[in-house]
Amino acid sequence: MSFPSQPEEQALHERVLARDSLAWEDVFKVFMDPIIAGLSKRPGQSQEDARDATIDVIYEYLNDPERYVPDKARLHIYLAQAARKRTVDRYRSNAARHRREQEYGGVFELRAMPPKDSLEITVEARRMADRLAQQPLTETDHHVIKLVMEGERSTHVLAEAMGLPESEETVRRREVKRNRDRLMKVLGRLRKEDSDV
Amino acid sequence: MSNPDWLEHAARRGQSETWTLAFVFEQYRQLEGLSPDDLARELNCSRDTLLWMSLCRKPEGDTRREQVTAIAERHGVTPLSLARILRHVEIMATLAMSTRDEQTGTSRIQLAARDRIDRGDDDEPTP
Structure with a gap:
């Protein structure tokens, strides 16, 4: 050594x-x-x-x-x-x-990305945002997606954003996971459709 | 040869450094709801390989492609699968930033969703 x-x-x-x-x-x-x-x-x-x-x-x-x-x-x-x-x-x-504890979305820096890569990523992100906006999701769903993309992981915060009623911690956690998984599936499907284009 | 006992700690600590692959992998896992084992399976590598790879700098700049290839070759994963994960996390991060409206605190997708609701074409949420 x-x-x-x-x-x-x-x-x-x-x-x-x-x-x-x-x-x-x-x-x-x-x-x-x-x-x-x-x-x-x-x-x-x-x-x-x-x-x-x-x-x-x-x-x-x-x-x-x-x-x-x-x-x-x-x-x-x-x-x-x-x-x-x-x-x-x-x-x-x-x-x-x-x-x-720094917020994910706030600290993800893109400054060193070459202009070409940065432009491509921005275009794809915009396209995905537009497609996401066209999905049959509620305003609450969109708010939750935004929180998740910003790195929010707290069951309490996500449950509030989802408008879930007060309940036992394990039940709440399960409901949050179920909702989160459903929304992430939508995002996953959009990503797949995007890469298939 | 066994892995050093600091490896997992270093990889975990790297998750808070935005320029590491550890950060990228963690974001991808969170977005996709994957366990570390799931991610290792997606990259077709072992958990140990995932930890070593996590210590690398996130490829960027003019030599981005070469760096992705070099990381992939050293760790025995396919460059395409690594590149796909990097791109997905970058797109999602950009999407998250583009949805912020500094003045109103309302996101672009939220506004679009409201427009759609106002138009009356919002029936049932996705099951």
Whole structure:
């Protein structure tokens, strides 16, 4: 369990900068085990905290690789030091939870999509929205579809949007699932019709 | 060789990063109501392969097709099935955004549905 050579680290960093999809997976493969092993040697350091901290700093690096300056330190040192700092950051869990709770639709960014792809996707989405509007669905159904597409997963919120009466939790959950599945089937059918055109 | 115990945690953590395949897979699973096993079956791969693939960056940009192919080849899945999932999630995300009306808080599909109801051609909801 050792770190790669400096040229190997540099080559991997350059692949990350070039937005090479597989480089992300390779960063995990190369750095996770040795960094966790190093952190876990510290007194009072749990394996789980070391693992979570390392995962967090690797995602931070991958999200903004330009922040790493190769002239200042080797990549594995940069990551290991950040992970060590992270293990003592008591606010980590709150920040992670906040990130997870961000609204799906609001955070799905399209800015890096090439104009051609972006246009095609927009055209298809518009076509699908038009077809969806022509479906024999109620206004409530359309509202629920919108919520689901925005990433809403709460049984309570969806039940309210569906106008379901108060009932036992398991019954409510089953009803929400049944309704949701019905609407998702409509979407699935539209998607299939669209791809058949 | 067995998988490292951090793999599942890393893949799950990636679901909150919009640029990962983990995010794309999770959105697709939610939209289609699929379990991880269902998704693995759709891609014709194992759960472990799905986890490794989840760590990859979402293909985009000018080399999007090449990246889809490279990911598919490394993980032994067909590029077409991976590309189809990516496209579906992107379309749905765009659709979700296009349905927002910032000023009135009313979605485009809701307005269209209201028009249809006003015209009196809304009989029964889909069974």
